[in-house]
Amino acid sequence: MFANLSPWEEVLIARHKDRPYALDYVRMIFDQYMELSGDRVWANDEAVIGGPAFLDGRPVVVIGQQKGRDLRERQRRNFGCARGPGFRKALRLARLAERFGRPLISFVDTSAAAADLRAEETGVSEAIARNMAEFAFLRTPIVAIVIGEGGSGGAMGMAVGDRVLMLEHAVFSVIPPEGCAAILWRDKEQAPQAATALKLTAKSAQHLGIVEHVLPEPLGGAHRDPSAMAASIKLSITAVLEELGRMSLDDLVAARYARYRRMGVWRTEPPSERAAEKPS
């Protein structure tokens, strides 16, 4: 039964080679879309795509992480692992959305940000940090949708928004299960157990209050019926934009800050000198 997949099986579906990628959804969801290029500083990082589009005639700006289908495309797009210029391209397009009052729609799908020499040279860390800070205060509605893998910092560089949606079999994690297993048990083979421990499924993310909506997938996964999946995503984006459109920009930004500000789970206990005065 597909409703009872293990977290590791969810990981495998999220990484499935036939799973629709950002540009597949962009083509199916929007009436028109024009790809724009470059970060205006250094390069055009093809791990990130984006540009103006129309959603049922309404102008929006789309950004997304694009893995690439065949080997050639995968290499060109660095398997969807963005470096500094990719995140800066996303920020540049987000600024475009803000200036012209267009909502920003972000498709999140990356195993991780790149961590190679070129990524460090182009300041991938600074670019991710800058995007989170700037997206948090962007004066236009932002909807992020985790369509496949929400891979740690690489995902966060494009996933700060007013509403974060997640496809049923997408995953969202602080570390890949293989890496977690290597640290915990010094054994990458235990990735399935790590996937369970990390609570990386859409259902868990919703339960933890990290995502607002989980979108059911066609039986067997989004790749079994991409157009049905796209239609469902389109309905959700439209509904969320409708809801966000009723808020003033001041309220929108304040609510977005509050959304992230309240995230976290801790307990309180006075430091020891005061603890002595307090029973138990």
Place this chain on the structure above:
Amino acid sequence: MNPGGWFSRRSRGAREMDTVPDGVASKCLGCDEIIFVRELERNLQVCSKCGYHHRLTSAERLAITVDPDSFVETDGDLLPDDPLEFPGYVEKASTAAASSGVREAITTGDATIEGLPCVIGVADFGFMGGSMGSVVGEKIARAFERAVERAVPIVIFSASGGARMQEGLVALMQMAKTSAAAKRASLAGVPFISVLTDPTTGGVYASYASLGDVILAEPGAVVGFAGRRVGRQDLGGHLPANFQTSEFQAEHGFVDRTVPRKEMRATLAFLLRFFAASEAREGEADGS
């Protein structure tokens, strides 16, 4: 609060130096030379032979950075919880607290440096590798908010392997929370001095720590997106010798200055005077 007093409390967590059993001498992690503990203490745990900067505990860092008796801790009552019921996390956190002598991976509070007020945060690598979970994220967010309320600069010394795996997505979200808090403080006119110490990597380097108005780093510190444990062979063949260090980041424009430990306090004081002076100047102009 004399440095000698703090240094006498050894912490194995923060400093993985091999200490000769009698505690009189230890081996430098940079050059393997035997150095007298007293000499290391006098040199702020910097090797006098090779200049290697050994890690400091948060208490040691505060002692050599802020004015004596000026530090007042805030939010020291926040302790880690276990949102994922992650295997072994509760035990690991309590072991970390016992071995490091701190309750979480960052200590925050109010202090003065050469008489200049600031909000300060100091990470402690000895507590679970300085990793950022909910408590670290919350303390940092509150520190930024406190700097806004007090209208004083904020200084944060980072030392962290990144987001805390054991808190999963909740830890990942602290990247967004602290970055948003840094931006909010920036919009309110609060100066932020970010100091990167060994090591500052992953989700900490890729969040608030990269958002300073001024970013300083200790010499030779590991600073980068991927931690050193990610094999160099996975990152492509010919990597420069200084890859993922303070010097590499400075060379590529992501760190303003590498500052030797003995000059850090004076460097911070210079910057705090600069930021305070611009406010005083505005005040004068209003009055005339």
